[in-house]
Amino acid sequence: MSGVVSGFTVIFIVVGIGYVLGRTRLLGDHAHEVLSRLVxxxxxxxxxxxxxxxxxxxxxxxxxxxxxxxxxxAIGLVYVVVARFWLRRAVPELVIGALSSSYVNSVNLGLPIAIFVLDDATFIAPLLLFQILIYSPIALLALDLTALDRGAHRSLWRDAVVTPLTNPIVIGGVTGLVVSLIGWIPPAPVLEPLKMLGNASVPGALLAFGLSLTGVTVFKKGESPRRDIALATALKMLVMPALVYVVARWGFGQTGHQLFAQVVIGALPSAQNVMVYATRYRRGQILARDTALITTLASIPAIAIISLVLA
Structure with a gap:
């Protein structure tokens, strides 16, 4: 339990600092957008x-x-189907909602929880790789093709091939994987600047999230897509941990600490990076922001209950 408290305390302090910066306008009126683009x-x-x-x-x-x-x-697909046929949302909002319902906060909260609760940071590494190299490219490609303006002369198929090759997040992930596979370790003068910039990603995303909360009300009537947020939150905090338990327990025969770790990972909240994506493409920003905030608050009792039952 102390690990859960420690992990969430770190996050709330940094988000709180971002909120204060937004309230005082110390970084200017466009700080949230600029910081999100930097991240x-x-x-x-x-x-x-x-x-x-x-x-x-x-x-x-x-x-x-x-x-x-x-x-x-699976959870992201469920969101897309339900939101498409029930809420009649456009593709960019479907993508942001799907990410909000299933894209786990594997870095900002996942690493502290893996270290303090699971006693092994490697538990979070496979999910991080999946989200980097598979989930993010699929989602970002869909957003690039549907949320950005495209000239009439441009080919959809050409964009489908070229767009992932120009996305900075996909480039960073794919390049890192290729370098790792060939077994080459870049020299320290190359790695250290990247490490310094990478270390700024987590606090930068948290600060941007805090800045986005300035002057807003969660679930505000007339502005907040309440049904979308409720759907994403229920899928993330209830359905996803249950699905992970079923798959790990009866699909892979896992028990004990391994099963406990899998379910804890499934109960992590939505990543603040989804808010960064939403800001970048200017679609579904309130959905991403409110879902991230609600699931982060809900994950505290959720992980506590999982710890009491399965630890």
């Missing part, structure tokens, strides 16, 4: 490259990759 275009790609280059890929390619990744995709 999206610079810090997160550097973090992904450095993490993959310095990771042991044999630990990453494990059953956790299948359990966590498969569950995330």
């Amino acid at each position: 999206f275009f610079v810090c997160t790609p550097a973090l992904l490259f450095y993490s993959l280059v310095t990771s042991d890929l044999s630990v990453i390619f494990s059953s956790t990759l299948v359990i966590a990744g498969g569950s995330a995709l």
Whole structure:
């Protein structure tokens, strides 16, 4: 339990600082957008490259990759189907909602929880790889093709091929994986600047999230897409941990600490990076922000209950 409290305390303090910065306008009127772009275009790609280059890929390619990744995709697909036919949302909002319902906060909260609660940071590595190299490229491609203006002369199929190759997050992840696979470790003068920039990704995303909360009311009538947020939150905090338990327990025969770790990972809240994506494409920003905030608050009792039952 102390690990859960420690992990959430760190997050709330940094988000709170971002909120204060927004309230005082110390960084100007466009601080949230500028910081979000910095995290999206610079810090997160550097973090992904450095993490993959310095990771042991044999630990990453494990059953956790299948359990966590498969569950995330399944939950995201459920959101898309329900929101499309029930709420009649456009594709960009469907993508942001799907990410909000299944894209786990694997770095900002996942790493502290893995270290303090699970006693092993490698538990979160497979999910991080899945989200970097599979989930994010799929979602970002869909957003690039549907949320950005495209000239009439441009080919959809050409964009489908070219767009992922120009996305900084995809570039950082794929490049890091390739370098790791060939076994080459870049020299320290190259890795250290990337490490410094990557270290700024997590606090930058949290500060941007805090800045986005300035002057807003969660679930505000007339502005907040309440049904979308309720759907994403229910899928993230109730359905996803239950699905992970079923798949890990009866699909892979896991018990004890392994089963406990899988369910805790499934109960992590939505990542603040979804808010960064929403800001970048200017679609579903309130949905991403409110879902991230609500699931972060809800994950505290959720992980506490899982710890009491399965630990």
